[in-house]
Amino acid sequence: MSKEEIFEIVKNCVVDILPDINENDIKITDALKDLGANSIDRMDVTIGCMKALKLKVPMIRFGNISNIQGLVDVLYEECNAK
C-alpha cells in the first residue's frame, strides 16, 4: 500500500473522530492537535487507522510523531513489514 493510500485512510479516520473537519482541508503536514483533536481523539485516530489497515502496532511506536506525515510513515513501515 502506498503512502498516498494510507494518507486517504488517515483522513477518513480523522473525519470519523472530528466530524466538523472537511476531508479536503486536511494536509499531510497538519498536526492532529491543530485540527482540534485532543489527546484521546489522537489515540482514537491512530487505533482507527490500525483497524482499517488490519495492523497491530504497539502504541509506543507512535510516541514521537508530530504530525500526520509521521503517522502515515509509521503505518507505511508497519504495512510493508507484514
Next chain:
Amino acid sequence: MYYMKNVMQNKIVISGMGVVTAGCNNVAEFKDSLKNGKSGIKKVMYADDGKCDIKIGALLGEYFLGSDEFEKYIDIDASLYSRAKKILRNTSLSEKASVMTALEAWCDAGLYKFDIDPELISIIVGGSNLTKKISFDNHDSFMAEPCYLSPQYAMKFFDTNHVGILSELLQIKGEGFSVGGASASGNMAIIEAMRLLRYGLSDICVVVGALSDLSLMELQSFMNIGALAGKKFADRPEEACRPFDEQHEGFVYGQGCGCLILETEESVERRQGSFYAKLLGGGMCLDGNHLTNPNKDGEIKAMKKAIDDAKLSIEDILYLNAHGSSSSLGDNTECEAIKELFGEHLKRMMINSTKGITGHCLSAAGVIEAIASIIQMNDRFIHDNINLENPIDEKFTLVRGKRDNVDVKIAMSNSFGFSGINTSIIIERNF
C-alpha cells in the same frame, strides 16, 4: 472551621431546570406532556431477533437525537455554545442528555450572564452504572480484537465522565462527584447538593439525574427478577405503566435526564435572579436489606425525616409525587407507608406518579419528578394518574383525571431504590 458556623443556615432555592424524556426535549414540552397526560411509552425494537422479552419502553429515540434544540444556544452564549459543540462531538446518549439538560437549566437560571466565582459552583451527578449499553455494544468487537478497542472507553465507562464534561461545559471548579442510589439516585443527588449548599461549601450546585443507558442484558435481568412490565400490555404499550392500578405488573424502562440548579437564597438575591421553588428538606435511610423488596417502615422513616428536616408537620403536605413505579409490591408498600404516616390527613392530599407518563427513568427519576412537582405547583394543576382504572386501595387519595386550579404550596417527592434505599424530598413553590 468557617463552614461549621453556617451549618443549616443557608436556605436553598431552585433557580433553573432542564429536562428530556421520551417525546420531550425541554421543560416546556415536558409541561405539556404532564398536562395532556401523554405517555412516552411505545413498542421498541432491539436487534436481538426477538430473543429477549423487552418489547416496550419510553426511549428518547430520534426525536431527541435529531433535535436542533441545541442550536438556540448560539444566540444565548456563543462561547458556551462552542464548548458544547466540541463536547457533543463525541458523547454517549447518557452524556448528551446531561449536556442538553444542563445547558437548559444553566441558561434558564441566567447563570451565563454573571461572573460567578467558578470555585463556588459544584456539580453532583445522580446515578451509577450509567453506560452499560456502551460496554455491551463493544463486547463482541472487543473479544474479536481487543487492541482495536476505542481509547475513549477508558473515560466513558466512568460515571464521573459526566462530572468532567459538565465542568468543562460550564467552567465549574468547585466540588464534583457522582452519587449512586439505584432508583433513588436523583433524590440522593438533590439531598447531597442541599447539604453542600447548607454547609456553605458552594453557592450553586448543578444537580443532574443522569440517563441510565441500559443494554438488553440489564433489562432482561429486570424481567427475570420480576420487576419489569410488558406481559399483559405488550400490545398496548401506552397502558403498560399503571402505578397503583390493580393490573400493575412492573415498571417500564424510561430514558430521561433532568437537571436542577440549586442555589443558596443569598446567592440568587445577590445576583437579583429569580427562582421557581425552595428546597425545604430531604431524608434518606436504609432498610438493612440488600434485596429488591421495599420496606414500609423504611419508607415512612425517609418521609418523616424529610418532614422533620423541612421543619414541617404532615398537615403541610398536600401533594405527594409518589415513587409509584407500577410494580405490584412497590406500589402496595408505598401505599401502606403513606396511609400509615399521614393517617387522617391523607383525605386532604393529592397523590400521583409521574412514571405513568415517563416510564421509570431510574437514576434520573428523582430529578425529573422534582421538576414535575415544581411545574404542577407553579402552574396550579396536578397531572392525571394515567392508566389508573381500579386503584389498589380506594382510601388512597390518587388523583383521577387532571386537577386544575389547585393551590398546592408544598410537595413531597419519593424515590426508593433496590437495596433498601429510601429517599424523600420536600419542595415549596415560590409564591
